[in-house]
Amino acid sequence: MKILVPVKRVVDYNVKIRVDKETNSVDLNNVKMSINPFDEIAVEEAIRIKEGGKCDEIVVVSLGPEQSKETIRNALAMGADRGIHVKTEHSPEPLLVAKILAKIIEKEAFDLIILGKQSIDDDCNQTGQMLSALLGCSIGTYASKIEIENDSFVVTREIDGGLQTIKLAKPAVLTTDLRLNEPRYASLPNIMKAKQKTIDEVDPASLQIEMQPKVVTKKVEEPPIRIGGGKVDSIEDLVDKLKNVSGVI
Amino acid sequence: MSILVLAEHNNEILKEATKKAITAASKIASPVHVLVAGMDCANAANDAASTEGVEKVLLAENSHYKNMLSEPISELLIDLMNEYDYLVSAATTNGKNILPRVAAKLDVSQISEIINVVDGKTFQRPIYAGNAIATVESSTDKNVITIRTTAFETAKESKSTAEISSIGIEKNPGLSEFVEEKVSGGERPELTSAGTIVSGGRGMQSGDNFKLLESVADKLGAAVGASRAAVDSGFVPNEYQVGQTGKVVAPELYIAVGISGAIQHLAGMKDSKVIVAINKDEEAPIFEVADYGLVADLFDAVPDLDKELEKIQK
Numbered sequence: 048m049k050i051l052v053p054v055k056r057v058v059d060y061n062v063k064i065r066v067d068k069e070t071n072s073v074d075l076n077n078v079k080m081s082i083n084p085f086d087e088i089a090v091e092e093a094i095r096i097k098e099g100g101k102c103d104e105i106v107v108v109s110l111g112p113e114q115s116k117e118t119i120r121n122a123l124a125m126g127a128d129r130g131i132h133v134k135t136e137h138s139p140e141p142l143l144v145a146k147i148l149a150k151i152i153e154k155e156a157f158d159l160i161i162l163g164k165q166s167i168d169d170d171c172n173q174t175g176q177m178l179s180a181l182l183g184c185s186i187g188t189y190a191s192k193i194e195i196e197n198d199s200f201v202v203t204r205e206i207d208g209g210l211q212t213i214k215l216a217k218p219a220v221l222t223t224d225l226r227l228n229e230p231r232y233a234s235l236p237n238i239m240k241a242k243q244k245t246i247d248e249v250d251p252a253s254l255q256i257e258m259q260p261k262v263v264t265k266k267v268e269e270p271p272i273r274i275g276g277g278k279v280d281s282i283e284d285l286v287d288k289l290k291n292v293s294g295v296i
Numbered sequence: 297m298s299i300l301v302l303a304e305h306n307n308e309i310l311k312e313a314t315k316k317a318i319t320a321a322s323k324i325a326s327p328v329h330v331l332v333a334g335m336d337c338a339n340a341a342n343d344a345a346s347t348e349g350v351e352k353v354l355l356a357e358n359s360h361y362k363n364m365l366s367e368p369i370s371e372l373l374i375d376l377m378n379e380y381d382y383l384v385s386a387a388t389t390n391g392k393n394i395l396p397r398v399a400a401k402l403d404v405s406q407i408s409e410i411i412n413v414v415d416g417k418t419f420q421r422p423i424y425a426g427n428a429i430a431t432v433e434s435s436t437d438k439n440v441i442t443i444r445t446t447a448f449e450t451a452k453e454s455k456s457t458a459e460i461s462s463i464g465i466e467k468n469p470g471l472s473e474f475v476e477e478k479v480s481g482g483e484r485p486e487l488t489s490a491g492t493i494v495s496g497g498r499g500m501q502s503g504d505n506f507k508l509l510e511s512v513a514d515k516l517g518a519a520v521g522a523s524r525a526a527v528d529s530g531f532v533p534n535e536y537q538v539g540q541t542g543k544v545v546a547p548e549l550y551i552a553v554g555i556s557g558a559i560q561h562l563a564g565m566k567d568s569k570v571i572v573a574i575n576k577d578e579e580a581p582i583f584e585v586a587d588y589g590l591v592a593d594l595f596d597a598v599p600d601l602d603k604e605l606e607k608i609q610k
């Protein structure tokens with residue numbers, strides 16, 4: 048079995064971003080960037096499947112600028128086998144990402160594609176679902192458990208009401224939720240080894256996809272700021288305020 | 297400019313999230329039609345038909361649609377979208393799971409979790425865990441949109457009743473099978489529609505200690521929520537998680553107990569009307585968004601709160 052794991056380079060989850068009022072955009076200068084945490088969970092899951100003897104090769108793919116290679120190396124250091132870098136200036140919108148991934152999968156078949164359920168920058172939560180549509184295969188979003196059977200995957204999903212288990216035909220696209228696993232840290236020897244692993248470059252122009260976005264961002268603003276910081280001295284004081292000042296109890 | 301809303305229901309009534317999506321849909325285009333898909337869900341269709349703003353209800357009853365699996369429902373929607381300009385759903389796990397699959401088949405982008413309708417093609421949506429608000433414009437004729445429910449009112453009951461039309465389309469590509477669902481449910485209100493929420497974090501130390509919060513919640517008619525850390529530690533199940541990657545809530549009153557206030561947690565609750573924080577660390581970021589912060593050990597403060605609420609109830 049072959050697994051493809053798409054990974055995205057995003058602002059580190061610990062960074063509180065700033066909106067640049069002059070350019071109407073999010074200020075990404077000198078901001079720490081990392082692998083999208085849900086994608087890291089996807090890489091980890093693929094590695095665990097391989098360690099369980101059920102996968103022969105893990106390929107990671109990233110779309111984005113040159114620095115996306117670092118994100119691929121990061122996944123290779125965790126234990127993925129090979130990388131593909133599709134060089135684009137910015138990370139394109141989810142539909143385009145899905146189209147590019149579908150082209151790559153057209154050239155090289157995969158039995159399982161594991162993505163993060165959302166990237167923590169644009170919070171779109173779309174790419175996996177879109178990819179499954181383009182491939183005409185099954186989709187298992189928000190996975191918290193993946194079991195592999197001969198020609199199917201049994202997936203437990205985190206849904207609004209609790210947990211749902213479904214059985215999906217192979218090939219399938221799955222997206223990860225937080226409780227699927229805890230990603231490992233890459234060891235120093237593995238970081239060294241990852242430097243020798245191959246990363247193929249793909250020019251998006253060679254894929255013959257219309258790269259014009261269908262949705263454009265007109266502006267980016269700061270959200271209204273919530274003014275908090277009020278304190279109470281005791282529970283009596285709290286209950287009194289909730290009842291008589293705010294009127295919420 | 298017709299608009300179709302994908303409904304979520306429990307066979308008897310529409311989920312409140314759908315009634316909020318109907319409100320948003322009315323701001324985008326008209327007429328608004330609602331698709332109720334499932335099995336034995338005629339009552340839910342009746343509820344949809346008597347919701348303000350709804351002009352027609354499509355009822356698709358078939359065993360394939362019973363569990364809202366993405367593959368059959370999206371096929372059905374793709375078929376129906378020949379007749380509509382917009383497809384809308386609440387940003388619930390079902391909406392988020394199904395709509396992008398339809399969008400890709402229609403060769404359009406999805407606009408996720410809008411909080412404001414500027415015009416028929418322009419919308420506002422939070423990005424970066426709500427630390428920025430993007431105004432986005434679509435250039436396609438058809439549009440697929442999910443709604444952040446906290447930003448829209450619940451559509452009211454209508455005096456008139458819309459037409460219900462049963463549709464016989466049966467779609468199932470046979471790629472997926474339902475196995476089982478473990479839904480805790482219970483007596484308490486649902487997190488996303490509750491007026492009051494009491495949430496616990498890692499500071500609670502164990503699932504057992506959540507009983508302290510449940511007791512308070514019962515007195516307030518509140519739902520119980522949690523931080524990711526509390527869910528990851530196994531104190532409470534996943535459906536309790538409030539935040540950027542869990543549920544987004546905006547109740548009248550949100551009480552955060554033993555929660556530090558990470559960006560990802562704030563993203564899910566900072567639009568609550570009144571926020572209370574109980575934390576022993578006075579530097580905890582949760583206090584920056586709290587209207588009423590109490591610096592205290594929760595194991596003293598929560599039982600005291602419980603007693604005080606009991607007093608005022610009498």
Ligand SMILES: Cc1cc2nc3c(=O)[nH]c(=O)nc-3n(C[C@H](O)[C@H](O)[C@H](O)COP(=O)(O)OP(=O)(O)OC[C@H]3O[C@@H](n4cnc5c(N)ncnc54)[C@H](O)[C@@H]3O)c2cc1C
Pocket residue numbers: 060084085167496497498499500522523524525526537538539540541542543553554555556557558559560561564574575576577580592593594595
């Ligand atoms: C990709 C990603 C997605 C995430 N999504 C979410 C999400 O959706 N929702 C979410 O909540 N988090 C999310 N997180 C996690 C988030 O970053 C924080 O780690 C998490 O919110 C912390 O939970 P906490 O506040 O309960 O724990 P901690 O940060 O450990 O805080 C515990 C607090 O309890 C207080 N405390 C301890 N003991 C007591 C006591 N006896 N009395 C009073 N106070 C006490 C402490 O002072 C501390 O402030 C996400 C993280 C990532 C990377």
